[in-house]
Each structure stands twice: as C-alpha cells, then as structure tokens.
Amino acid sequence: MTALPAFRNEPLLELRRAPERARLDDALRALDTRLPLRVPIWIGDERRDGDALRSTDPGTPDRVVATAPIATADDAHAAVAAAQAAFPAWAATPAADRAATLVRGAAWMRERRAELAALCVRECAKPWAEADADVAEAIDFLEYYARGALVLADAPPGLVQVPGERNTLRYAPRGVCAVIAPWNFPLAIPAGMTAAALATGNSVVLKPAEQAPGCGRMVVEALRAGGVPPAALALLPGEGETGAALAAHPGVATIAFTGSGAVGLELLRTAAAKPPQAGVLTRVVAEMGGKNCVLVDADADLDDAVPAIVHSAFAYAGQKCSAAARVLVHEAVADALLERLAGAVAVLPVGQAEAHGTVTGPVVEEAAQARVARYAQLASDTGTIAARRDPPTSPGWFAGPTVATDLPSESPVLSEEIFGPLLAVERVCDLDEACDRVDALPFALTGGLFARNPRTIAQVASRSPVGNLYVNRGITGAMVGRQPFGGNRLSGTGTKAGGPDYLLQFVEPRVMTENTMRHGLVVG
Amino acid sequence: MPGDVPPPESEVVAIGREIAAALPSPARHPGKAIDARAMDFTSRDAELRAALFRFVDVVPACRSVDDLAAHLTGFLGEVDAQTPPIKAAMRMGDSRAGRAALGTAAAAGVKHMARRFIVADSPAGARGTLQRLWRDGTAASVDLLGEATITSAEADGYAARCAEALDALTEIYRGSPPRPLLERDGAGPLPRANLSVKVSALTPLLRPDAPALGQEDAAPRLRALLRTARELDAHLHVDMESFDSREAITDLVLDLLAEDEFRDGPSAGMVLQAYLRDGGELLDRVLAFSAEHERASPLTIRLVKGAYWDHELVEARQHGWEPPVWEHKAESDRNFEALTLRLLAARPAVRVAIASHNLRSVAHAIAAADADVEFQVLRGLGDDLGHALAHLGHRVRVYCPVGDLVAGMAYLVRRLLENTSNESFLAEQARGAALDDLLAAP
Numbered sequence: 001m002t003a004l005p006a007f008r009n010e011p012l013l014e015l016r017r018a019p020e021r022a023r024l025d026d027a028l029r030a031l032d033t034r035l036p037l038r039v040p041i042w043i044g045d046e047r048r049d050g051d052a053l054r055s056t057d058p059g060t061p062d063r064v065v066a067t068a069p070i071a072t073a074d075d076a077h078a079a080v081a082a083a084q085a086a087f088p089a090w091a092a093t094p095a096a097d098r099a100a101t102l103v104r105g106a107a108w109m110r111e112r113r114a115e116l117a118a119l120c121v122r123e124c125a126k127p128w129a130e131a132d133a134d135v136a137e138a139i140d141f142l143e144y145y146a147r148g149a150l151v152l153a154d155a156p157p158g159l160v161q162v163p164g165e166r167n168t169l170r171y172a173p174r175g176v177c178a179v180i181a182p183w184n185f186p187l188a189i190p191a192g193m194t195a196a197a198l199a200t201g202n203s204v205v206l207k208p209a210e211q212a213p214g215c216g217r218m219v220v221e222a223l224r225a226g227g228v229p230p231a232a233l234a235l236l237p238g239e240g241e242t243g244a245a246l247a248a249h250p251g252v253a254t255i256a257f258t259g260s261g262a263v264g265l266e267l268l269r270t271a272a273a274k275p276p277q278a279g280v281l282t283r284v285v286a287e288m289g290g291k292n293c294v295l296v297d298a299d300a301d302l303d304d305a306v307p308a309i310v311h312s313a314f315a316y317a318g319q320k321c322s323a324a325a326r327v328l329v330h331e332a333v334a335d336a337l338l339e340r341l342a343g344a345v346a347v348l349p350v351g352q353a354e355a356h357g358t359v360t361g362p363v364v365e366e367a368a369q370a371r372v373a374r375y376a377q378l379a380s381d382t383g384t385i386a387a388r389r390d391p392p393t394s395p396g397w398f399a400g401p402t403v404a405t406d407l408p409s410e411s412p413v414l415s416e417e418i419f420g421p422l423l424a425v426e427r428v429c430d431l432d433e434a435c436d437r438v439d440a441l442p443f444a445l446t447g448g449l450f451a452r453n454p455r456t457i458a459q460v461a462s463r464s465p466v467g468n469l470y471v472n473r474g475i476t477g478a479m480v481g482r483q484p485f486g487g488n489r490l491s492g493t494g495t496k497a498g499g500p501d502y503l504l505q506f507v508e509p510r511v512m513t514e515n516t517m518r519h520g521l522v523v524g
Numbered sequence: 525m526p527g528d529v530p531p532p533e534s535e536v537v538a539i540g541r542e543i544a545a546a547l548p549s550p551a552r553h554p555g556k557a558i559d560a561r562a563m564d565f566t567s568r569d570a571e572l573r574a575a576l577f578r579f580v581d582v583v584p585a586c587r588s589v590d591d592l593a594a595h596l597t598g599f600l601g602e603v604d605a606q607t608p609p610i611k612a613a614m615r616m617g618d619s620r621a622g623r624a625a626l627g628t629a630a631a632a633g634v635k636h637m638a639r640r641f642i643v644a645d646s647p648a649g650a651r652g653t654l655q656r657l658w659r660d661g662t663a664a665s666v667d668l669l670g671e672a673t674i675t676s677a678e679a680d681g682y683a684a685r686c687a688e689a690l691d692a693l694t695e696i697y698r699g700s701p702p703r704p705l706l707e708r709d710g711a712g713p714l715p716r717a718n719l720s721v722k723v724s725a726l727t728p729l730l731r732p733d734a735p736a737l738g739q740e741d742a743a744p745r746l747r748a749l750l751r752t753a754r755e756l757d758a759h760l761h762v763d764m765e766s767f768d769s770r771e772a773i774t775d776l777v778l779d780l781l782a783e784d785e786f787r788d789g790p791s792a793g794m795v796l797q798a799y800l801r802d803g804g805e806l807l808d809r810v811l812a813f814s815a816e817h818e819r820a821s822p823l824t825i826r827l828v829k830g831a832y833w834d835h836e837l838v839e840a841r842q843h844g845w846e847p848p849v850w851e852h853k854a855e856s857d858r859n860f861e862a863l864t865l866r867l868l869a870a871r872p873a874v875r876v877a878i879a880s881h882n883l884r885s886v887a888h889a890i891a892a893a894d895a896d897v898e899f900q901v902l903r904g905l906g907d908d909l910g911h912a913l914a915h916l917g918h919r920v921r922v923y924c925p926v927g928d929l930v931a932g933m934a935y936l937v938r939r940l941l942e943n944t945s946n947e948s949f950l951a952e953q954a955r956g957a958a959l960d961d962l963l964a965a966p
Contacts, residue, residue, distance in 0.1 A: 011844030016732035016768055129733055299585040299595065303672035303934070332587060343675025347728050349737060357734025452582045453598045 004103065007144050009479055010136040013113065015129055021356055024128055027114035028121060028354055035122070039068035039213040042220060042235040043079045044086075053237055055213055058125035058362040059352045059396035065123045066214030068237035073245035076205070079234040080251040083176040083203035086231035091173045091201040095153030099146035102195055105226030106142035109135060109191075109218075116187060116218055123214045124186050125353040125361040125396070130316045133477070134188045138219070140480035141192035141498065142226075148503045149199035164517035166524050171507035173201030174283065175253030180207050180243045180267070182259045183364055184319050186215035192480075192497055193256035193285070194219060194233070200506040202254065203232040207246055209259075211364055213237040247271070250278030254506060258287040258321075261417070261490055285505045287321065287492045289417040290445030292475060294324045295434045295460060298332040300450035301472075306340045308474040312448065313423040314348055314360045314401045315476065319368075322446040322468065322476040322485070326414060327425045328434035334427045338405060341425065342387035345401050350389055352396065360389075362396035363420055372399040372420030379404035379413045379422065386425065415441065431456060435463045445487030448475040465489065467496070528865035531891035533965060540887035540963040546912035572610070575599035581937050583634050584929075589627030593617055596630050638929045638936050641904035642669065645928045647692035654696055654924070658716075661914045662922055663706045665718040665761055665900070666693060669927030669935050673725045682725040683745040687752050689926075693717035694756045705919050710896040711822050711872045715791050717758035720923065721749065723773045724765050735772035742776055750780060753790035761824065764795035766832040767848045768839075774806065778813050781823065793824030793877070796867075798860035799833055799849040807866060814873040824875040826900060827863055829856050829882075831938060857885060857966030864889045871896060877921065881906045883953075884963050890918070905939060 013020050036054070040047035050069025057063040071079070090098070109116060113135055120131035152171045159167040177197035181190035190208055197204045208216020220235040236242060240263070247255050247270045257267050264286040271282035294312065296305055312324035329337050353361035363369050376399075379385065384406040391398030401421040407413055413424050428434040431451070438447060447466035451457055457471055467487035468478060478485035484499020486492050495505050516524025578599045586592045597617030600610050616622030644650040647666055654664050668689055673679045697716035707714050723738070724730050726745045730738035746762070753760040762777050764770065777794050780786065796807055807825075814823055830836075833849055833856075840847035850856045860880065867876045868889070878889040879900035886909070889897060898919045901910040907922070914920045925935055952962065 009844060014843070014845050016735075016771070018735075018771065021733065298587060299582055299591070301581075301585065303674070306674050307672075340674055340678075343677055344728065347676055347741075349729070349731070349734070355734075357729075357731045357737045452578065452585065453595050454602055455594075455598050 004099065004147055004150070007147050007481055009481065010110070010139040010143070012129075012136055013117075013132045015132070015356070021128075024114050024117060024132075028118040031115060031118040031122060035066075036064040037066040037119075037214045037217065039066050039217045039237050040235065041069050041071050041075050041079075041237060042217075043075075043082050044231045044234070053210060053213060053239070055123050055211055057122050057396075058364050059354070059394065061366075061395060061397065063122070065119075066217070068213040071207075071236040071238040071242045073241075075238075076236060076242060076245040076249060079205045079236050080176055080178075080246070080249045082231050083205050083234055084251050086229060087173070087175055087203045090198075090203050090229060090232040093201070095149050095199075095201070098199055098201060099150050101223070101227035102142045102146035102199055103226070105195075105222040105228070106139045106146075108222045108225045109139050109142070109187075112218075116215075119214055119218065120186060121353045123212050124183055124364060126186075126316055127353045127358045127361055128356060131353070134185055137185065137188035137480060138191035138222075141188065142195045142222075144480045144498060145192070145195045145199040145503060148500065149201075152200065152503055152507065159511070164515065164522055166514045166516050168512050168514075170510055170512075171200070171504075172510050174506060174508050175202060175280070176251050177202040177204050177254040177256055177506065178207065178243075178246045178249070178252045179204055180247065180255065180257045180259065180263075181209055181212075181216065183209035183211035184316070184321070185258075186212035187219060189258045189497075190216055191219045191222070193258065194223065196497075196503055197254065197256060197506050198223065198228055198233065200503050202506055205234045205236055205246060205252075207236045207238060207243045210237075210239045244270070248274070250274055250280070252282060253280050254283045254285065256285045256505075261288040264288040264492075283505065285493055285495050287486055287495070287497065288490060289419070289443060290321055290487055290491050291325050291415060291417055291441050291443045292322060292446045292448070292466070293326040293328055293434075293438050293441075294448035294475060295431060295438070295450070296327060296329040296333065296337060297431055297449070297451035297453075297456055298330040299452045299456075300330075300333065301452070302333065302337055302340055304472065305450040306337065306344050308448075308450075309341065309423070310344045310348060311359065312474040312476050314345070314421045317360050317363045317399060317401075318421040318423075319363060319419055320476050321487075322478065323419075324423060324448065324475055325418065327423065328428050328437060329425060330431070331427045331429055334425075338386050338403075338425055341403055345387040345389060345403055348389060348401055350398070350401060351392055352394070360401050360421055362394075362398045364397065366397055368420060369397040369399050372418060372422055375413055375416075375418045375420070375422055376400075376402050376404075378411070379407060379424070382411055383407035383413070383424075417443070431460060435460060439463070439465060442490045443487065444489040445491035446470065446475045448473075467491065467494070528862075528869040530861070530865065531888065535891040536884070536887045536965075537960075537963050539890050540883050541959065542916065543883060543887060543909070543912050544959055546915050547908050548911065569603070569605060571603045571605065572600075575603050577937055577940060579630065580634050580637070580940065581933060583631065584933050586627075589631065590620070590623050592627035592631055593623035596626060635929060637940075638932065641902075641925060641936055641939050642929060642932045643903055643924045643926050645926070647689040647696070647926055650924065650926050651696050654693070655700060657922060658697065658700045658703060658706070661703055661705065662910060662920045663703075663714075663716070663718065664922050664924045665720045665759075667720040667722075667763070667923060667925045668725075669925050669932035670725060674728050676728060679725065679727050679741075679745060683749060686719060686721055686749050689719055690717060690749070690752050690756050690758050690760075693719060694758055705917070709875065709898075709919070711875055712820075715757050715759040717756065718761065718921065719753070719758060720761045720763050721746070722763050722765065723776060724769060730769045730772055732768035735769075735775060738769065738772040739776045739779070742772075743780060746776060747780055747783075750786055750790055750792065753792070754786070754788075757790070759791040759793065759824070761793040761826065762795070764797055764828075764830075767800065767836055770800075770806075774809070778810075781819070782813070782817050786819075787817070788820040791821040791824065793826060793875070795826045795828055796863060797828055797830035798863050799830035799836075799856040801848060801850060803859060803863060804866070807863060811870050811873065814870070822873055822875050824877055824898075825867055826877040826879050827860065827867060828879045829860060854966040857882065860885050861888050861966070865892055868893050868897065879923070881909055883909070884966065886913070887963065902939065
C-alpha cells in the first residue's frame with residue numbers, strides 16, 4: 001500500500017453557511033423516519049436484536065432513538081472468546097493493512113457526516129456544532145491512529161548496537177481489549193479507543209454507553225465496513241453490569257475506559273483482582289472526571305474571557321470532561337466579570353439541541369437533571385446565585401444554566417464533579433492563591449488561564465498540574481494531534497488520547513537480541 | 525452614464541499622479557514623517573511589532589504605571605533581538621523608579637498614538653474636529669468605539685449611545701456653513717449627520733451557526749435607530765464585520781429597510797467587502813433589493829477591501845476551510861476594481877462610496893466615475909489622501925472613531941496591524957515605493 005498522506009484534522013462543517021445547515025436539517029428529518037434504530041449484540045456475524053435497552057431523545061424523552069438487548073455475562077464471555085479466537089490472525093495482519101481498514105472506516109464515516117451528526121443530536125442531545133465536531137473527531141482518531149500504528153510497526157525506537165550482536169525492539173499487540181465508552185462523545189471516544197486497539201493489532205469488544213447504543217453501533221459498522229474482520233470487533237450493548245462482566249473476564253488484556261471516576265476506580269480494582277491463572281496483568285487506560293478551573297488575572301480581556309468561559313461551562317450543558325466548573329478571578333476584576341457573566345448567561349441560547357445556535361440543550365437523562373438540581377439547590381442555600389436561566393418548559397431533561405458565587409470553601413459544589421451547567425465563581429487576591437486552590441483538588445484534567453503578562457503565564461503553566469492547560473481561550477474542544485487529551489491525578493491514568501504516545505498503551509514491547517558472531521566472524 | 529467598462533489605464537495613471545502631487549510633502553509635516561518612519565521600523569522586526577501590539581492591547585487593563593512597565597518588559601523580554609533600546613527598557617524594569625518612568629512614558633506614547641486615530645471620547649467632544657473638517661470641505665461618519673457586546677444591557681447601552689450621537693451630530697452640524705458638494709448628489713440631498721453602527725454591538729447573540737438569532741435580537745434596536753435617524757434626517761450606515769456575521773448583518777439590514785415605514789427614509793447604507801471571494805454575489809443581492817424596493821434615498825454602498833483579512837485566513841486555516849477571502853492582495857485589488865465598475869454602473873439605484881487608501885484603487889474609481897461618487901478615508905490613516913481628494917474637488921467623508929481610549933484600544937490595534945502588515949499599501953508608500961509601481965494595474 002502506498003504511504004498515507006500526512007495527518008490533517010477533518011474540517012468541521014462550515015455551519016456559518018446556510019446550505020450546510022439545511023443539509024443537517026434534512027439529515028435529521030431523514031433519520032427521524034428510521035427511528036428507532038436496532039442495535040444488536042453483534043459477535044462475529046451473529047446478531048441478536050432486543051429491546052430491553054432503549055435510548056431516548058433527552059429533549060423529547062418519549063422518542064425512542066435506539067433499542068438493544070442487554071448483554072449478559074454469558075454474552076460477554078462469548079464476545080471475549082470470539083475476540084480471543086480472532087486475535088492471532090488480526091495481530092498477524094500487516095500493520096499497513098490494518099491501517100488501511102481504519103482509513104476506509106474513516107471514509108465510511110466521512111460519507112455519512114450529516115447522518116452521524118443527526119444521530120448524535122437525537123441520541124445524546126448534542127447541539128449541531130458539537131455533534132459535527134464529534135463526528136469529525138471520530139474520523140480524526142481513525143486516521144491518526146492508523147498512521148501512528150504504522151510508525152510503531154515500521155520505525156520503532158532504535159537500540160544501542162555493538163559489534164557481534166543485533167538488538168531489535170518491536171511492539172506486539174496485547175490481546176483482547178475491552179472498550180467501555182461514555183455517552184458524552186458517543187462516536188468520537190468509542191471510535192478512538194477502539195481504533196487505537198485495532199490499529200495496533202488487538203481485537204476489541206466494545207460496550208457502548210447505555211445512553212448511546214445507536215452511536216456505538218455506527219462505530220462498529222464503520223470499522224467493519226472498512227474491513228475489520230467481524231470476529232475482531234464485537235458490539236456488546238448493555239448497562240453497567242455488562243461492562244463489569246466484560247472487564248472482569250480473564251481473557252481481557254486491556255481495558256480502555258472513559259467515564260466517571262467511581263467506575264474508573266472500580267475497573268482498576270477489577271483489573272488488579274484477576275487471579276494469576278488468568279495469566280495477564282490487565283492494563284487499564286482510564287479517562288475520568290475533572291473539576292476544571294479557569295483562572296482570570298486582573299489584566300485579562302473580559303471581552304474574550306467571558307464568552308470563552310460561558311462556552312466552556314455551558315456548551316453541551318456542561319457535559320464534557322473538559323468543561324469549566326470553577327472560575328477563580330482576581331478580585332480587581334471580579335465584579336465586572338460576574339456582572340458580564342450573568343448578563344451573558346441571561347441571553348444564552350438554551351433549548352432543543354436540533355435548533356441551530358443552541359448552546360445549552362437538555363442534560364442526558366432524568367438522573368442527571370436531578371443531580372444538577374441538587375447541587376444548584378446546595379449552591380443557592382450556601383452561596384449566592386449570580387445568574388440562573390429557567391429551563392424551557394418542555395418535557396426534556398433540561399437544567400437551567402446557573403452561576404453561583406460566595407460559596408464556602410468546603411462546599412461540595414467546589415470540589416465534586418457535577419457534569420452539568422453549573423458554574424462556581426470565586427474571588428482570589430492573586431493568581432498564587434488561585435493556583436493553590438487548583439492544586440488542592442484531587443482532579444487535574446483541564447484548566448484555563450486568562451492573563452496577558454508572559455511572566456504570569458509562565459508561572460501558572462509551571463505550577464499547573466492539569467493534563468491540558470488552555471491560555472486565553474476556552475478550555476474545551478481538544479483536537480486530535482493538536483491537543484492530545486487526558487488528565488492526571490484522579491482524572492485519569494495520564495494517557496493522552498489523540499497524542500503521539502497513546503498507542504503505547506495497547507502494545508507490549510518485545511526485544512530480541514541475536515548473537516551475530518560465529519567463529520570470530522561477524523556474520524549478521 | 526458609464527457602463528462597467530474599465531477606464532483607460534493612461535487615465536488611471538494620470539489621475540493617480542495628480543492625487544500624488546496633491547499629497548502633502550513629508551518635509552512640511554515633520555511629525556508625520558517621524559510617525560511614518562516609526563511604523564516602518566517596527567514593521568521590520570515581526571517580534572518587536574508583536575510585543576508592541578500586545579502592549580498597546582493590554583494598556584487599558586493595567587492598573588498602575590508599575591503594572592504597565594511590568595507588562596511592557598514582559599513582552600519585550602520575549603523579543604529575540606535585544607537591541608540597545610530594548611535592553612535599556614528592560615533595565616528600567618528592574619527598579620521601582622525605573623518602572624515608574626518607563627510606565628509613564630509608555631502610557632503617554634500609546635495615548636499619543638491613540639489620539640491620532642480616535643477623535644474624541646464622545647460625539648460632543650468631537651465637535652471641534654467635525655466642524656473644522658466640514659468647514660474645510662470634508663464630511664464625516666462617526667463610529668462609536670466600545671467594549672464587545674456580550675449582554676443585553678451592553679447592547680442597549682450601545683444603542684442608547686448611538687441615539688445620543690445622532691442627536692449630538694445633528695446639533696453639531698446645525699449651524700455649519702453650507703457645503704453644496706457634501707450636501708447633495710445626483711440622487712438628491714445628503715444628510716450632514718452620518719453615523720456608522722456595528723451590529724455586533726447591537727446584540728450579544730450574533731452566532732455564525734444561527735444568524736437568525738442575532739438578526740432577531742438586533743432588529744428592534746436597529747429599527748429604533750433608523751426611526752431616530754429618519755426623524756433627525758441623519759444617515760445611518762451599518763458596518764460590515766467578519767464573515768461569521770455577514771449573513772446576519774445582510775439579512776438584518778435588507779429586511780428592515782424593506783419595511784414600509786422606512787421607504788421614505790432615513791438615508792441608510794451598508795458595506796461591500798472586496799476581499800470576499802463572493803463579494804459579487806452579495807452585490808447581486810443588494811442590487812436586486814434596490815431594484816425591488818424603491819427608496820426615497822437610495823441605499824449607499826461603501827466599498828472597502830475589508831479589515832478582517834488576517835482573522836479570516838487564520839480562522840479558515842484552523843478549521844480546514846477554504847478561506848472566504850482572496851489570499852493575495854492583487855486579487856482583492858482586482859475585485860475592488862470590478863466591483864467599483866459594477867457599483868458605478870448601478871447608480872442612481874444605489875449611492876457609491878469608495879473607501880480605500882490605495883492610490884490605484886481610488887484613481888481607478890475616479891477615472892471610471894465622472895462625478896457623483898464619494899470617497900471615504902479613515903481618521904489617522906487616510907488624512908493626507910482625504911485632503912488631497914477634497915482639494916481636487918471630490919466629496920470626501922472621514923470615518924471618525926469616537927470613544928474613550930481604553931475601550932478603543934482594540935480598534936487601534938487593528939488599525940495599526942493594517943498599517944504595518946507587509947502587503948499594506950500605506951506601508952509600501954511609507955517605504956518609498958515608486959509611484960509607477962503603486963499605480964500599476966493589480
């Protein structure tokens with residue numbers, strides 16, 4: 001196969017042009033006529049439909065988007081067994097051929113940009129711009145990891161060589177990878193974790209989020225359409241128990257997980273508790289929660305800072321791992337910032353995800369709505385509500401965007417991940433104090449800084465523990481290859497999705513040393 | 525009546541030479557010569573230029589002279605070529621007294637520069653300047669500078685300031701002497717008071733992916749301003765901004781002006797950006813509108829190159845999009861000339877204002893226009909060209925930013941960037957490019 005052209009991010013749709021928006025509207029109408037989608041337990045060529053699991057439109061909960069069976073522990077066992085059986089052949093497939101299947105899978109998605117975005121809108125209430133970015137990111141992951149796996153295979157790091165011996169390092173796939181995916185990037189994240197495992201020669205069992213089985217099916221369809229052997233990629237819809245059964249299976253060598261901290265910690269325990277008879281130290285790649293802070297210095301340009309904070313906190317109803325949860329603002333500009341923030345929240349487009357321009361749609365499910373309401377009540381009881389939008393009167397799971405301030409330092413609102421449209425603002429006397437507060441958190445995923453003195457920026461950057469620090473811009477929207485993404489501390493295992501070293505999580509290095517000296521003669 | 529046939533090159537060049545001869549000589553304006561040299565100097569070292577722009581930009585947010593000096597040395601510290609003047613500034617940053625001196629001097633320098641571009645802190649404060657311009661035979665359009673609009677209160681505040689400005693301008697021009705060239709053209713009377721407004725300041729809801737939101741939110745405020753302008757017999761001109769807002773602005777203006785109540789006024793205008801690849805299609809739409817909606821005073825189209833070129837290119841590259849703008853200056857220049865000819869041919873259904881500091885573009889328009897065309901220049905950048913054109917008997921309007929220096933700094937930075945960017949006509953002129961080269965067909 002000819003070499004792949006250099007990686008380039010998939011362009012986002014140019015939604016500022018009316019024809020592009022109309023194309024998306026058409027795709028959504030077309031999708032609606034096909035709902036609900038059927039999502040099977042899909043192991044090899046065996047498909048089993050069911051309707052024990054239903055995903056619904058968070059904005060119109062009586063609209064069923066997809067139906068699926070709930071995979072049992074037996075199903076998980078069957079899926080892992082099939083993946084184990086498929087592993088040797090897939091592992092032996094030349095890296096270039098594996099890469100080609102990913103690139104073809106990306107092309108399959110590219111041909112269905114509008115349809116896939118529409119599914120994100122319906123199943124997860126992602127506003128159009130976010131839904132489109134999700135599709136583009138899924139494509140990016142396939143293209144990026146295809147190239148990365150080629151580099152690992154063709155150009156592994158060199159070793160020290162001396163006369164009479166030849167040392168080589170190569171990377172071998174680890175085996176079966178269980179991918180346990182979240183609903184908030186229902187295409188991109190499962191596509192990314194799955195593609196990383198497949199590109200490096202692992203076989204995969206994908207358990208999509210129970211809220212987004214429809215999107216999960218599309219990921220599997222894309223990759224199988226690209227040429228991944230059916231046995232090497234299984235789809236296992238289900239709920240938490242399905243994921244737990246999958247992760248605990250002794251045949252699983254790697255768990256790639258993105259989701260809540262509680263589940264991530266449980267998976268790490270599960271992996272560590274496998275009996276020695278399993279013959280594997282299951283590796284866990286976990287991307288978990290955050291409590292992301294934006295620091296605003298006295299010299300910040302509020303014209304830029306306020307819109308960026310609003311977007312970081314409230315786009316997609318605050319349901320991104322990277323979303324802003326706290327603002328730590330220098331007291332000299334705190335009043336001005338709060339006033340403008342409150343005014344900006346007052347005009348924030350809140351509504352159905354399918355309406356162009358919507359920034360804050362509904363949250364994903366009823367439990368999320370209740371959780372956000374609980375924290376908002378706590379904020380109101382113990383602090384001051386600086387801004388609050390009433391959610392639209394609609395049956396959807398809406399949570400009104402809220403800005404709280406004057407909270408006591410020990411408030412759970414300041415330390416626990418809420419994963420919804422609730423932003424806390426705190427005053428600090430300088431950025432050192434702000435850095436201290438950030439440092440006191442158990443999380444370290446993303447962070448933001450609005451400041452213009454280069455020395456300040458350098459100081460904050462040197463103290464910041466976060467995995468992704470954004471300076472003078474919003475703190476969401478990491479791009480594959482440009483902002484390798486992932487957190488530290490309790491936010492994750494320190495891996496960087498969409499980065500140059502991510503694939504190393506899915507391989508084991510093997511070194512061979514060959515004696516090339518024979519009867520005093522170097523023969524190799 | 526000229527059709528859209530290009531004028532003879534010889535005529536364009538002859539007119540260009542005539543304008544050039546009417547430009548003031550640097551020898552008679554030593555202050556300006558120094559300004560020109562300073563800009564030339566900064567434009568050679570991209571890092572130093574960036575450091576100074578960042579400093580100008582942050583001045584409003586600095587809380588003390590000490591803070592100013594800390595920022596200045598912070599930016600200068602990032603410049604690789606530490607020349608003796610930079611080293612001296614960095615040394616001053618080491619002591620409190622040094623910082624006080626450096627901060628004070630730097631603030632004074634920025635203010636001096638800002639005054640060149642910003643007329644006054646309020647329309648009333650601009651009275652002297654506007655009346656002097658008028659007496660000298662030059663009209664003005666006032667633009668109110670301010671912070672970005674991100675709340676409804678800010679949009680209301682801007683709209684209120686615009687309404688007050690219309691009042692103030694009407695009052696300022698009330699006793700001014702008659703200037704027939706500035707007060708009437710072939711299509712009828714021209715208002716003296718002329719205000720330029722920005723839709724991005726009239727609504728916090730301009731969203732590229734949902735132009736209808738911003739359009740709906742801005743409409744009541746712009747409608748109220750149109751009514752005020754009509755009552756005061758003032759001209760209201762809606763500026764064009766980045767491509768992200770073009771659909772919203774265009775729909776807003778054309779929809780409002782189509783309303784029955786505005787058929788008889790006020791005089792109003794919009795902007796056509798020649799750097800846009802599809803500028804011609806927008807002109808098609810505007811001309812169709814003008815044909816369909818007969819107005820007592822025809823829509824004025826201000827033709828500009830466009831002030832957001834870098835922004836458009838960077839944004840398109842970051843997103844992987846085809847840039848909406850021409851990537852080479854010559855392409856924009858050619859488009860400017862093509863649009864000039866089409867606009868002139870469309871008179872009197874529209875009024876035409878040629879807003880360029882490019883000697884060639886202006887000479888081309890004059891050669892093609894016979895009469896009945898207005899020229900617009902920017903305060904602080906196009907003053908000399910404006911004087912020369914007025915001297916030669918053309919109708920000239922100076923775009924005059926008004927507002928406090930703090931809020932106006934973003935404007936200032938954009939103007940400075942435009943002035944020192946590599947392909948800028950003014951920069952070439954300041955470097956002494958040969959007149960023949962400056963007048964060559966693009």
